Amino acid sequence: MAGTRINKFTKKVILEMTLIKNFERFVNENLSQKFKVFEDLSIQGETSYPKGYIEPTEFDTWLTTPGAAQFRAFTNLMTGLSNNELANKENQAAIVFALLKRGQSTKKGFLGIGVVDNKDIAAKGLEQLKNGSIILSMTQGAVDYIPDPRATTTHGTPCMKTAGHMNGNASLMTDAKYNQSWSKAYNVCNFVSEWNTAAFAKGQAQIVLSETGRMREDGYIDLVSAPNKVDETTLYLYSTKIKGTEVASKQVTNTEVGGEPASTGKYGAEFAAGSAEINPAVQAEVDKAADFVIAKFPAGKVPDKFQLTSGASTEWNKVNYPQTSGSGAVANPTTDEKKNQDLAYRRGVAFANALNAKLKEKGHPGIDGYLVNWAIGRSGQQANPADRFIDLEVQKNAAAPVKQASVAVSTTGSKDAISGASKAQIFEFKLTMAAKNAPAAPAAPAAPAAPAQQ
Secondary structure, three states: OOOOOOOHHHHHHHHHHHHHHHHHHHHHHHHHHHHHOOOOOEEEOOOOOOOOOOOHHHHHHHHOOHHHHHHHHHHHHHOOOOOOHHHOHHHHHHHHHHHHHHHHHOOOOOOOOOOOOHHHHHHHHHHHHHHOOEEEEEEEEEEEEOEOHHHHHHHOOOEEEEEOEEOOOOEEEOOHHHOOEEEEHHHHHHHHHHHHHHHHHHOOOEOOOOOOOOEOOOOOEEOOOOOOEOOOOEEEEEEOOOOOOOOEEEEEEEEEEOOOOOOOOEEEOOOOOOOOOOOHHHHHHHHHHHHHHHHHOOOOOOOOOEEEEEEEOOEEOOEEOOOEEEEOOOOOOOOHHHHHHHHHHHHHHHHHHHHHHHHHHOOOOOOOOEEEEEEEOOOOOOOOHHHOEEEOOHHHHHOOOEEEEEEEEEEOOOOOOEEOOOOEEEEEEEEEEEEOOOOOOOOOOOOOOOOOOO
């Protein structure tokens, strides 16, 4: 049979349809890529409280037993708190279930049962909790954070300075534009507590806000970095409750501070070659700077963000690089030029931290909020020793008045009021569960002594 003839009109229609389809594909591919630039990247709560496995009546019965004393103390701390998911009894039952499930999964054997489903774990676990053969323990500590006074004043609730932004309890915005953002403290606590409860039940890493590195050098709590602690025995939960069992209230007062005439605040920075460690020579300059700051910026007159500049010469590995300057951490310091910039920045951070410690040692509130600038070759000359300095930038810090929010927190039944002008706290709860009379875990070996500075 002869092949089907395709006339010119049919060819034209096929060609046009092909062109249209190709154009549609081009538009879809390219526009979707283009519009992705404008989308906010976010992390949804992939995990959630493992609810519904513990019977409410059985949970209530256990709460009345002596073995539930520490958990009752935990739930009592949540009483009366609004916007706190830890105050929800269904979530509290899910927390107990997560501890039971992890204990069963790690094959520590305290449930005394083999491969079972979640309902069996919940029923058997509550039975052993009620008869006292399993003990639930709770300890509490605090995590410091630097509040965002502008957001706190606007929203009437404590707000943190955060890397990443909590969009309610369930969505964490991670776009780079949120690198220096703010989030309501109770949203952070709710998100992290919910994430950790489900992650712990599954043996996955938790987000531990007290771990080193979560609070960045610039005062922002890092919510974007990956969960950082796999713990087989301890569940980490967070609450905005302030000062133990006390009910807190706050008052925000805005004042103008600063405005004094400028004066010098420049100090030597004779660090060891290639080092950002504070040596005796630099410490002597820190001590001088502390006396200067106490006189220049007494309590109540410290700027919200104290600026200082750390200088370095243009030379690195016997090569001179261009005169440059910048603010904050140096991204990807892999080249020699970037390494020189990064060293200048890290020296500034070290000086600021040492200065802050010395100020607090002398009874000053310190400069917890600071911005480190760096300058390479400010003199305009190559390899000039005068370029190694720390400048407290008095003109930037004091020449003009700055707005400062002071958050005073008072508590019922508490003798002492809490001042949160430069620091605030959330509670960190550590919950563990173990068989009664289980042998204690061996103590970790002592860390070796640090070698003497060369």
